[in-house]
Each structure stands twice: as structure tokens, then as C-alpha cells.
Amino acid sequence: MHGSGITREIFWNVKGEGFPVVEPLTYILALTAILFLVRGLIKAGLLDRIKMMMLATGSDVSRFDNIVERLKYALIDVFGHKKILREPYQGIAHLFIFWGFIVLFAGAGLDFLQVDIIEPIFHKHFMQGGLYLGYSIITDLAGILVLIGVIMMLLRRYRNMPKWLDNKPEDMIILWLILAIVITGFLVEGLRMQATELQPGDPMHKYAWASFGGLIFALPFTAMSVGALKATHLFVWWVHLFIVLGFFVYIAYSKLLHIFMTPINIFMRNTTANPAPIKAMPPSMFENAETFGIHKLEEYSWKDLFDTEACMRCGRCVAVCPAFNTDKPLLPRDVIQNLRTHLEAKSKFAIDKDGKARILPDEEYTGPALIGGAIEKDTIWSCTTCMACVEACPAYISQFPKLIDLRRYLAMMESDFPEEVQVVFKGMENNSNPWSIGAHSRADWAKELNVPLMSQKGSAEYLFYVGCAGAFDDLNKKVAVALAKIFNAAGLDYAILGTEEGCCGDSAKKIGNEYVFQTLATTNIGVFDGYNVKKIITMCPHGYNTIKYDYKELGGNYEVYHYTEILDELIKSGKLTLKTPIEGLGTMAYHDSCYLGRYNKVYDQPRNILGALNSGTLVEMASNHEKSFCCGAGGGRMWMEENLGTRINQKRTKEAIDAGVKTICTACPFCYTMLTDGIKELEKGESMQAVDIAQLVAKAAGLE
Amino acid sequence: MNTVVCLKQVPDTETLIKINAEGTGIVTEGVKWVMSPYDEFAVEEALRQKEKAGAGSVTLVSLGPDRVIEAIRTALAMGADTAVHVNDPAFAAKADPYATATVLAAAIKDATYDAIFCGKQAMDDDAGQVASILGELLGLPVVTMVTKLEVSADKKTATVTREVEGGQAIIDVPLPAVLTAQKGLNEPRYASLPGIMKAKKKPVTVKTAADLGVSVEPMTIIKSMTLPPARQAGKKIEGDDSDAKAVALAKALHEEAKLI
Ligand code: SF4
Ligand code: SF4
Numbered sequence: 005m006h007g008s009g010i011t012r013e014i015f016w017n018v019k020g021e022g023f024p025v026v027e028p029l030t031y032i033l034a035l036t037a038i039l040f041l042v043r044g045l046i047k048a049g050l051l052d053r054i055k056m057m058m059l060a061t062g063s064d065v066s067r068f069d070n071i072v073e074r075l076k077y078a079l080i081d082v083f084g085h086k087k088i089l090r091e092p093y094q095g096i097a098h099l100f101i102f103w104g105f106i107v108l109f110a111g112a113g114l115d116f117l118q119v120d121i122i123e124p125i126f127h128k129h130f131m132q133g134g135l136y137l138g139y140s141i142i143t144d145l146a147g148i149l150v151l152i153g154v155i156m157m158l159l160r161r162y163r164n165m166p167k168w169l170d171n172k173p174e175d176m177i178i179l180w181l182i183l184a185i186v187i188t189g190f191l192v193e194g195l196r197m198q199a200t201e202l203q204p205g206d207p208m209h210k211y212a213w214a215s216f217g218g219l220i221f222a223l224p225f226t227a228m229s230v231g232a233l234k235a236t237h238l239f240v241w242w243v244h245l246f247i248v249l250g251f252f253v254y255i256a257y258s259k260l261l262h263i264f265m266t267p268i269n270i271f272m273r274n275t276t277a278n279p280a281p282i283k284a285m286p287p288s289m290f291e292n293a294e295t296f297g298i299h300k301l302e303e304y305s306w307k308d309l310f311d312t313e314a315c316m317r318c319g320r321c322v323a324v325c326p327a328f329n330t331d332k333p334l335l336p337r338d339v340i341q342n343l344r345t346h347l348e349a350k351s352k353f354a355i356d357k358d359g360k361a362r363i364l365p366d367e368e369y370t371g372p373a374l375i376g377g378a379i380e381k382d383t384i385w386s387c388t389t390c391m392a393c394v395e396a397c398p399a400y401i402s403q404f405p406k407l408i409d410l411r412r413y414l415a416m417m418e419s420d421f422p423e424e425v426q427v428v429f430k431g432m433e434n435n436s437n438p439w440s441i442g443a444h445s446r447a448d449w450a451k452e453l454n455v456p457l458m459s460q461k462g463s464a465e466y467l468f469y470v471g472c473a474g475a476f477d478d479l480n481k482k483v484a485v486a487l488a489k490i491f492n493a494a495g496l497d498y499a500i501l502g503t504e505e506g507c508c509g510d511s512a513k514k515i516g517n518e519y520v521f522q523t524l525a526t527t528n529i530g531v532f533d534g535y536n537v538k539k540i541i542t543m544c545p546h547g548y549n550t551i552k553y554d555y556k557e558l559g560g561n562y563e564v565y566h567y568t569e570i571l572d573e574l575i576k577s578g579k580l581t582l583k584t585p586i587e588g589l590g591t592m593a594y595h596d597s598c599y600l601g602r603y604n605k606v607y608d609q610p611r612n613i614l615g616a617l618n619s620g621t622l623v624e625m626a627s628n629h630e631k632s633f634c635c636g637a638g639g640g641r642m643w644m645e646e647n648l649g650t651r652i653n654q655k656r657t658k659e660a661i662d663a664g665v666k667t668i669c670t671a672c673p674f675c676y677t678m679l680t681d682g683i684k685e686l687e688k689g690e691s692m693q694a695v696d697i698a699q700l701v702a703k704a705a706g707l708e
Numbered sequence: 709m710n711t712v713v714c715l716k717q718v719p720d721t722e723t724l725i726k727i728n729a730e731g732t733g734i735v736t737e738g739v740k741w742v743m744s745p746y747d748e749f750a751v752e753e754a755l756r757q758k759e760k761a762g763a764g765s766v767t768l769v770s771l772g773p774d775r776v777i778e779a780i781r782t783a784l785a786m787g788a789d790t791a792v793h794v795n796d797p798a799f800a801a802k803a804d805p806y807a808t809a810t811v812l813a814a815a816i817k818d819a820t821y822d823a824i825f826c827g828k829q830a831m832d833d834d835a836g837q838v839a840s841i842l843g844e845l846l847g848l849p850v851v852t853m854v855t856k857l858e859v860s861a862d863k864k865t866a867t868v869t870r871e872v873e874g875g876q877a878i879i880d881v882p883l884p885a886v887l888t889a890q891k892g893l894n895e896p897r898y899a900s901l902p903g904i905m906k907a908k909k910k911p912v913t914v915k916t917a918a919d920l921g922v923s924v925e926p927m928t929i930i931k932s933m934t935l936p937p938a939r940q941a942g943k944k945i946e947g948d949d950s951d952a953k954a955v956a957l958a959k960a961l962h963e964e965a966k967l968i
Contacts, residue, residue, distance in 0.1 A: 290901070290905070294902075295902075296901055416900060416901040417900055417901065417902065418900065419897055419898040419899070419900045421898075423895065426898050429898060430898075434720045434722070434740050434742055435720065435722050435723075435740065440722060441722055442720075442722035442723055442724055443722075443723075443740065444723070444724035444738075445724075519901050519904070
């Protein structure tokens, strides 16, 4: 006993007269485990994978700017579990295990510090008294948290497994290993306590409560003799040690590697303004490059490939994916995982006996292809680019943009796309709209409405960029009309381009036809800049996003607003008053458009506007805000048949039905169309309606 | 298999058509021009036949002003190999079907080919004459409205399926022949980006009347051209209940529309 007497002997019972070498042996074992871990990493192919990453030729956004800010963000996210906790159950379970292990690891570190550094060198025993008691309480608490966390996870995986989880042996092994580590740990503690502190007369007796975990685990052993306790303790101690070391080595071979890779990936997260950037294709590429898009692994960027290291198969991206949720063959997690498998398979071809990696010419590679092998075409075309996966991923992986790269290859190199899309491309090329309606009729909706034309006005504070839906689609022309009336009534200084306006190109870009996209975009930029346009209001979130982010890459710099941002402002500032009550709205819910919400964080303005109507009751559907469920039309899916699985728009409409919604409010022409169709298809036309927020505002402002 | 494809550039079906001041043609300014859609089938078929044969070339022939180069480039981007662009103001006002066929025949005359493909008619004037006259001028058989084509291994004959009212006819024809493409023959491809890039460098020979040694006079003259009458606004049938509405409808059909 030392000093105050409140302490415990480290290596009690293990390091005895009989076995004095236990300390060095433990450290040798620990070192061996580290060596095994390193060997495991190499055996499991980490070096080969890194070599493949270094081969990768694809462009990427910057990953190492603002190091301090990145580090800060990563530390907060990792230690604070910011994103992980978005799913409370899994989040808390992970938090318990994560922090529990950190504390236990630190506890072991303190032990090491005590026995092997402080004591031999300074002949001091600091692990005693209040410090020891605190240490004891905290480490026991940590052990119990890990125990709770791991039980929660076991229950989820093997009792209430959601259909989007994929259980593999490693998942089971890891959870049982963790469980075994805590249980043997507590057993060691309990046995020791039963043999020492809990014996009557032991000076530590009255402090035994501080090791409450051990106290519980000591219960089964109260009847044992001290000798038997010691023997059992010794045995369990070694078992515990070996499981811990085994767990450590298993990191190399399993998804446990995410302990290192995921934090690194968080550090390297995308910090550009665009939350889901797709590879930039500088216009000069169209003059020089031989191939466009991606059809082989090495054409991805190193970071694309690194993403596959960081994915621990949590499946959150799958849970939110509208394609998966309507039985289409797309699971974003599997895109990443299959890429990983493909990477491993291809490294066998690309790395020679001497360990040198090189880019294989197509003819020399006989393994499975990237497109059609690792990732099926149906998978590639099923994505709506809703960004739910990117938003949900706790490892900050960029899933769906990797599919757009493949679409680019298919669309531009092979002209291989769903056949319905050809007329869409032609429409965009010949008439600058996907509906293939004569370009001369682009401003027909505005006839007799007194909408100022840029060509007549010369300049205006805002360009009202109507977009193809507002200009050509009968349903959405009504929204354009409503907006024009509102802008006129509010005295906004604005103008439209009329027939000088062109398609924004979003669908072309997301379908993978960057060539057509850039043709459309540069034409628009030319017209915008011709009128010296600075501020743009768009009716469509797709145009909004495209002009805001994608036009910038082509030299178009504008302040872009979605109409809901403008209307919210007009209402708040009193320039627009909503006095006329609207009958029959009933229970209404706002359907977040992906490109407005997740892409641009415009969540509040549409809701503010609906609140200002003073009509109807606003509720939320089960999926809302960041987790809103796509209408099914993004990523060019608007123009494709939905032949696989069930219909996304109907799934979303059913959510509205489940929430008792009568009026679904939209702020996106695609959503408006899809949900109007959803209501029709489900034969709910009598009891439900979809309506665009602009129409409601026009009504409430008495402009109808 | 070597083929020649005749193609025409026409206004996009969606473009705004205005009649010119003389009332004899359309205003060509502000028009979006495209390859005539039936000609796309013709180009596609020529490409497929060449691909099937594993060798050969596809030569485009087109008559028209400078802007026609765009349609030619589009077809080259699809995969055609070379093109002859007959561009001479002398032809401009005279290109009725007979004159056009004469010019095309002169441009094709010295080429080697196993077949000549045309669209079944141009999407703009719908005359549907050029292919037949061309066949006559070149002394070749003509099969119109082709929906399926099988060429024999020796490229000496072809089995052609063509549309007839309510059915189809299968015809054997010796090659070379003039074949006109009907919808259904194939699905024209969308030019790939490498195709578009390559098309910019493919050879296009420009020929004038003098080069071809032809002068033409039109056999037909357009006297006047008018747009179809604008659609009348619909009429809403009013009535208190469905019976009253039915009576009103019957009355309108009888008295106003004079249909019953
Ligand atoms: S963007 Fe949406 S549809 Fe595409 S993979 Fe991600 S979650 Fe699925
Ligand atoms: S990609 Fe991200 S969200 Fe999806 S399974 Fe992997 S880590 Fe989880």
C-alpha cells in the first residue's frame, strides 16, 4: 500500500513471485500486436490500394486548404459525433462505445504512466487518493457505457434489423469482440475486488463503491476462496489481454479500419460552396481530351478511391435513398463497396510482381468492367441526384457524383442512355428546352401580363429567369404567371429575357451530357452578361442551383435567389401583404425540393411564407428538411421512364397521405408535376391537391 | 458496303414558320434548321449496313446554302465518312424536286456505291419526289417507304420490306438501288462526343454548278404558299344539368358545325 492507501496495485496477482516478467511480456505482446496490425494492413492490401489511389488521374476539389479550419471541424465532428447523432439510436450507441473506449484507453495509459514511468523514475505513486477514486469511477462508467452501447448495437443488428443494413460476419465478430472485452474487463476487476477490497478488513473496503462496475461483477464470486479467486483472475486477465490485442489486430482486416480512415476523410471533406460537386470539365477539355467521363477505375480521383476506405457500411445512405426505397437496384453504400471490391480486384492486374503500379490499357485488363461489372447500368440510371446520401453520410463520402461520372461516359462516349432521353437532348439542342417546344414560344405565358422584357427595359435589378418548366409546361406556366403578378404588385424592379432565355441545362448535366450542358450554359451566360445581369431570381430550384454553382465554373458570376427567398423578404418587409384568406387548404405540408433544401439549405423561407398565409394548418411529413424524400424527377429522371420498382412520386404522396395532408405545397416545378401526378395516380384527386407556393401567395395577395 | 445518302436541311418542326412577302416561300431568317428526320433514318441505315458489312464508306450528298453544313456535320458526327455539299446560288431559286434530283444525280454519278439512301420525303415540303426522279436519272430501281433492309452477302441484291396500306410487302431488288427510309426502319443514333469532334475534321467537298457541269430549270413553280388557318377557339357547352348540356351539344353539332 502506498500513501493514503486509496489505490490499487497495477498488475495485482498477475505479476507475482511466480511470474515476474509479466510486465515486459505484456509490452512485448502489445508491440507484437502492433506489428501484426501493420502486417495485417499490408496483407489486406492497404499498400496496394494506396498505390491505386496514387495512379488515379481524375480531378478533384481541394482537400488540404484551410488546414486549421479543417482540423477544427474534424475534431468537433469526430469527438462530438455531430453527424453520427443525427440518427439518435445508432448515434448514442456509437457515442457510448467511442467515448467509453477512449476513457478506457486513457485509463490504461495512466496505469502505464504510473508503473513504468513515474514510479521507476520519480519513485512517486500518483494514482491514489481522490485521483484514484475519480479514475476508478470514470473508467467503470466508461465500461458500462460501452456495454450499453454494444448491447444496443447487437439488438439492432440481430433483433430489429432495418432492411437497409447488410450483415456480414465482420459486423458480428466486432460486436462480440467488444462485448467480450468489456465483460472480461469487468470480470478481472470483480475477481480482484472480491479477493482484496471486498474482504473484510481491507483498507479499501469502504471505497469499493467507486468501482461499481466491478462490484456488480464480483457478485457471482462471493463464495469463492481467495486462492480460487486469484487463479480465476489470472486466467481471465490473460484472456482479456488477448482479446484486446486480437481486436487491435482485427482493425486491419475489417471495417474497424474506419477508426482511422473516417476521421481522415472528415478532415478532407468537400468545403467548396457546392455541397455535391461533380468533376469540373473545363471547356478546353472538349478540344483536347480523347475520352470523357469515367469508364475505368483509374479515371476517378484519388479521393474518390479513398472514399471507399472511409465507408464502414453503416447504410445511412441506403436508408434515405429514394431509389432503394422504391426497389430500384441502387444502394449508394453498395456503389462505394463495389468500387472498393473492384479496386482490390484491379490492383491485382495493375500492380506487377515488383510492386509497381501502372495504368492498364483497356486491352490488357481482363477483369470485370467498371460499368456493367462493378456497377450496373440500371444502378447508374436510377439515381435522382437527390443528395440524400451525401447529406446522410457520417463519413462525408460523395456517393452519387461518382455515378454522374459514369453517366458522362455512357452519354457522351457511347450515346448509351435510356432511349427516351434522346428527344430531350435534341429538344435542348434545337429548341433549348427538354420539351422540344418551339423556342419562339418561350415567352407566350407572359402575353397580356405586362411582364417587362429585358430587351425593352435595357436593365433591371433582378433578372427573373423563368426556366423551361415555367415557360413551356402548362401546369407550371401558372406558377410563372403567379410570380409575375406578385412581382408587379410588389413593385419589384425585374425583367424576363423572353425568347432570349435558354434552358439552364441542369438535366443535361445530371444525365451526363456535359457537352450540351456547357453549350446551353455559355449561351445563357452570354445573354446574362450582355444585359450586365447581377441578380437573378429563378422559379426552379434546378436552375437556381445550376446558375449558382455550375455557371460559376464557366465564368458566370451572379447573385442567385430562389423565388421563395424573394417572397419571404417581400412579405417580411411589408411590400407584399397577404390578406385574403384561402379556403379549403386544410392540413398542408411543405415538400422540400432536394435542390432547394439539401443543396442550398433553403428550408425556412418556404415555411415562413406558408405561415404568413394565415390559412390552413402547416404540418411536417415524416421526411422533411435534410431528410426530405425526393419527388423522383431530379437527375434527369423527370425525362426517363420509371420501369424498375415502384414509383417514387407515389411513395412521397403516400407519406403526405399518412400525415393527413390535404394540400402538398411545392416550390419546384418538377416536384409540382410529380406530386400532382402522384395524387392522380393514387386516385386522391377528390381529397388532395398539390399546389405551388407562388400560387398560394398570389391568391392570398388578392392577385387572382 | 459503300453507300450514298442524300440529305436535306429543313426547318425544325417546332420552329416558327412565316410566309415571305411574296407569298411563295417561307422566311428563312430566325429559323432553327435541322436534318430532315427521315434523312436521319437514311443516314442511320447506311451506317448500320456499313457496320454490318464490316467495311465500306458512307458518303453524304446535300444541296443548299452555307447553313447546310450544319446538317452535314451532324450526319458526319453520327459516323458518315465524307460529304459533298453542292452549294451554288444559281440553284437557290430553282431547286424544285426535279432540279434537285438532277443536281444530286450529277454529284453522285461518278461515285461507287451499292445503294443510295434518301428519306421517304423531306419534312418541310413533303414532296417525296426527289428519290424517285434520282433513280430514274441514274437508271436505278427505286424502293420507297422501306422499313427493313437485308443485303445479300455479295451485295448484289437486297430483300426490302416496305410499308403498304394496312400491311407490308417484301421485295427483292437488285443493287445498286435507291431506297427511301420510312419511320421504323431503325432508331437513329445520337452522335457521340468523339463523333462530333471527329466530324469537324472530316472532308466535305463543296461543288458548284460549274464543277458539276449542270444547269437546271425548275419544272414546277410555287405560285403561293399560305399557313393553315389558325385554330378556332373551342366552344363551351353550357347547361344546368347533363340533359340540358346534351341538348345544347346536339343543337350545336347540328346547326353550327352541321355535322349531324
Ligand atoms: S443522390 Fe439520392 S437517389 Fe442518388 S444515390 Fe444518393 S440518395 Fe440515392
Ligand atoms: S457511404 Fe457513408 S452513409 Fe453510406 S454506408 Fe458508407 S459510411 Fe455509411
